[in-house]
Amino acid sequence: MDGSLFTAARMRAIEAAHFESGAATGAELMERAGTGAVAAMEAAWPDLAARPGRAVLACGPGNNGGDGYVVARLLAQRGWDVTVFALGTPRAGGDAAGMRARWGGPPRPLSELRVQGADLLVDAVFGTGLARAPEGLEALFAASRAGPRVLALDVPSGLDADSGRVFAPGQAVRADLTVSFGAWKAGHALAEGPALCGQVRLVDLGLDLSGAAAKLVGPPHAAALLKGGGHKYDDGHALVLTGGFGHTGAARLAARAALRVGAGLVTLGAPGSAMLECAAQSMAVMLRRVDDGAALAELLRDARFNALCLGPGLGTGDRAAGLVDAALAAGRGCVLDADALTVLAARDAPFGPLHANCVLTPHDGEFARLFPDLAERLRAPAAQGPLWSRIDAAREAASRAGATVLLKGPDTIIAAPDGTVAVHAAAYDRATPQLATAGAGDVLAGLIAGLLARGTAPFDAACRAAWLHVEAARVFGPGLIAEDLPEALPSVLRALAHGT
Ligand SMILES: NC(=O)C1=CN([C@@H]2O[C@H](COP(=O)(O)OP(=O)(O)OC[C@H]3O[C@@H](n4cnc5c(N)ncnc54)[C@H](O)[C@@H]3O)[C@@H](O)[C@H]2O)[C@@H](O)CC1
Ligand SMILES: Nc1ncnc2c1ncn2[C@@H]1O[C@H](COP(=O)(O)OP(=O)(O)O)[C@@H](O)[C@H]1O
Ligand SMILES: [K+]
Incomplete structure (x- = not known):
């Protein structure tokens, strides 16, 4: 299509x-x-x-x-x-x-x-x-x-x-x-x-x-994705926040995806309890201790951290809530996924701290928690057409949130607060049922964060990441697990560069 x-x-x-x-x-x-x-x-x-x-x-x-x-x-x-x-x-x-x-x-x-x-x-x-x-x-x-x-x-x-x-x-x-x-x-x-x-x-x-x-959403231009020949800091520094001991896999997947998609540097921000676990499993991805919101605010005094990713394996307790607040207050490019969305959804005014550099990546369940009335309207039986669509729902959600919303699924919808909407259809010759695997969403969040770090605008970053995510799954084929997605990215980028 x-x-x-x-x-x-x-x-x-x-x-x-x-x-x-x-x-x-x-x-x-x-x-x-x-x-x-x-x-x-x-x-x-x-x-x-x-x-x-x-x-x-x-x-x-x-x-x-x-x-x-x-x-x-x-x-x-x-x-x-x-x-x-x-x-x-x-x-x-x-x-x-x-x-x-x-x-x-x-x-x-x-x-x-x-x-x-x-x-x-x-x-x-x-x-x-x-x-x-x-x-x-x-x-x-x-x-x-x-x-x-x-x-x-x-x-x-x-x-x-x-x-x-x-x-x-x-x-x-x-x-x-x-x-x-x-x-x-x-x-x-x-x-x-x-x-x-x-x-x-x-x-x-x-x-x-x-x-x-x-x-x-179609294939991105290679020029927008390949490195331009500058310093690593020209491609930004993404910070991916992780939860505690035993829960770091999701953030590590996101971090690896951010690095593979070309962020110049990627750092994991981990609580003390998870430092050893992360250190033992990271090489190119760097590691900093971030115990709470105050520590994150302190770290973000370094303006070179230009994109954040919160949600995968983050947890939903006080630390997570503090991190979400500190991250949003910094006004940087910010992907909010998984647990970060759950933290927001539990608040009386979830959208207050959001801004135009944010990208929210809910699956249907998270969407329903954040926008219960919109989800209900999508589900409700109707006697008269035309029926309300996921395009309508995502557009309304982005306008309400004042942020880009990527509503996940085989039909992924990307909506900007100004009403612009794109659809990535993993259907027909681009069907990727193998993406229904644990951790696939964490990789998507990391891809978006990596592109934000490289200076891509939030809506474009979400669209390109959605395409790359599905293309990586297509290139890998059956038997895919989430770990394979970042590793399949080089061949996707190579094919784009060669125009094949
Ligand atoms: N839009 C275009 O550019 C073109 C449209 N064309 C055709 O025109 C179609 C649209 O034509 P129409 O607007 O006439 O619509 P349809 O032919 O899709 O159906 C409308 C008719 O069915 C009735 N109807 C609607 N829901 C009903 C229901 N649940 N039970 C019983 N009756 C029902 C309507 O009252 C109306 O009489 C397109 O799908 C396409 O096939 C083509 O002829 C060529 C160009
Ligand atoms: N059947 C499918 N076809 C295409 N893409 C899918 C399918 N099922 C899931 N996906 C994609 O896989 C990812 C799953 O994300 P998510 O639901 O957050 O899972 P997890 O939390 O396990 O990572 C989303 O990007 C979604 O669009
Ligand atoms: K028909």
Whole structure:
């Protein structure tokens, strides 16, 4: 995936502007969409292109159904045996009604849907116009999980195009291939979207795209990551705070990641009880004793410590609380992860001390502790669409916190306080289920801290770290444990440098 993600409402506005400018008519766009869908299907499944078989189409009452009638006609022209089942009737005089008339044969009611013996099921019931929980589509949903290959037009019916959520479990088509018209919809990348879309191909409709809900995070430029040839202090000094004896592994992982991503120096700040443990396991990473907030404030008188990382293995007691206060008071680049987020969430006013150089990296549980109302809104069943998305939640969280928020998951959202949002989708050809391993998040926190130390702005540091994290997991492959991630980074950086 690359480019940007759009909402259904924005797509409607872009489409309307396109018509108004006279660039194309609705019927022309529909024809382009159907033609592109058939081409994408044939490219994905050459066996079906070579030997047309039996196709079953499910067409809805709106323009998604209109696209379906185009596909029915084109498949029939190619020699397919086509049966169309319809839900409702398109509005008389509209583009979809025109396409239905051009298809010809009267469709059968969707309630009679049968897919036995079919090679292809084309889902054209609902696209970006899905406005409420679908009813009476159980047979379609079940058929999409058994039997023929499934091509979904624009979005699998039942999937909310803005959020990638479904109104109720199982209430959506599961496609093998989804052909998206004009642009990626946010729902292709978020939540259940990737699992329900199968794979996604984009059909260019020649639309003038602007006003995206979020950018997709792509590979960083090598020049932004490779060292520039100066002194080590030119690449900053990151300080990673650790908890006590027996709990230092997480911070050590973060520290190593910060060093690997290019921070000039990295120091672990440990309480007295953990000094020996850290010293025994550190070489390039340096070590300082930091017993409490006062000691941290004293250490930070050295302005060369320009980025901090607190949370991994930090603990949630008084020492941790003191460290969080001292760290935030210093105003430096600061990653707050794991226990540091729990410390903040327990306070009456968690966001007061945060500032624009902070990056918060909650997973869903930590997010729910910090922003319970936003998490509830994401979970709540809804009768009406469009559904609230993780993009909406992260954007609101960043605005409230006055800091960059990176909401972790296979669909990682990075939101800046000014409303800018990016999505890193570890999906489709970048799926990395191997990242669901203890300590992976600690490494991510360290990567961000390392990039902050190098002077990267918080939002960019979070985006680049998210990409590097997943790329390191991809390069390593199955069997990954968190320790492997920093060690896989050199080959990721090498590939970026060589443009491969
Ligand atoms: N935006 C664009 O640039 C283009 C859009 N096209 C197609 O147009 C689609 C959007 O078309 P529409 O806006 O007509 O929307 P849809 O075709 O997705 O569905 C809307 C229709 O279904 C009804 N509906 C919504 N939810 C329902 C529910 N739960 N139960 C029963 N009925 C329900 C609505 O009242 C409306 O009649 C896109 O997904 C795409 O397939 C393409 O034709 C080409 C260009
Ligand atoms: N299935 C998955 N696909 C892609 N990334 C994942 C998946 N599961 C977890 N991750 C990523 O792995 C990291 C896990 O972080 P976290 O939940 O904090 O775990 P830990 O505390 O064990 O380090 C996050 O960056 C998250 O985005
Ligand atoms: K559809």
